[in-house]
Amino acid sequence: MTQFELDILAKKGRSEAENGMFPSELLEQVKDRRKRKWLFDSIFSAQYREITTQMSETEKLRRGKLLSVEMAFEHYMKSVRIFRFNAALLVAIGIIMITLELVRPMNGLAFGMITLIESTVVIAVSLNQVYIRKYGLLLFNALVASSIIEIAFFQFPLPVLYGSDLEVTSRLEGFWQIFNGLSPFLYIAAKFGILISMAFSSDRVRKFIQRKQDYERTGE
Known part of the structure; x- marks a missing residue:
């Protein structure tokens, strides 16, 4: 500018x-x-x-x-930037889950599709700052509800690797076993981290709107 x-x-x-x-x-x-x-x-x-x-x-x-x-x-x-970053992160997670499903069929397709749908909604809202002010808190609540439904219906993603895939060199075997056991929780942890980030961002948006209105009322 x-x-x-x-x-x-x-x-x-x-x-x-x-x-x-x-x-x-x-x-x-x-x-x-x-x-x-x-x-x-x-x-x-x-x-x-x-x-x-x-x-x-x-x-x-x-x-x-x-x-x-x-x-x-x-x-x-800052919250606006976080909204947009979370949208990109959701896209990445969704693509990774679908790609893993194509490479090694498990149950990742449902999780990937749900995440991509969530990312589409977040992108649609975050592209317009007016929408963030109006629908930021509603968007967070929708993501929480979506995550609850996701876990209730599909539970957790399956491990990335099958048992036969773990038969690698002895030096790496322990690492892959740990990674394989934790892989379902990495997805959940990433989604949970996004929700926490969205919660803080939504609260900051709410506080700004509240303080702006409070400031303007004192000038009436």
Whole structure:
């Protein structure tokens, strides 16, 4: 984004700020964190954020909340990136499970297809930050429900290797036995890790929305 474009956004942002709004939609357009910081400082000058004893309690509260919503916004932007990373991770897991099924038939096809469906939904939501704000928590709940149904109906994936496949050199035999025994749980651990990540991200999105609304209410 060029400096000219940033100047235009800064002008629009100052107009929104004067009307008591937090210009999150404008800030979201700037992906580079340093440029986004410059834009924020251009919209909310240091003088505007300064708290003095001459101010009313309402104005002091409002300026204090500005710092809170700024921090929440940066956490929200990180959550957007985490949503998209998790979508890519789900795609990778789904492809791996289906590939393993093609190479060595087990019961990985169902797990792979379910994961790819989940990844499609996450991608559809994460491509639009408005959707993340609206449906982030709903998406997390849907993934939890999907995981519960997945385990209830299909339980765990089978080990990657068959018994005959474990007859390798004696030095590697122990390693492959451990890997084979843990392989079903690696899938579950990866999905569980994604759910935890989505939980934290959804909570950060919720907090940003809450603090943004709280900040804007003080300007009414």
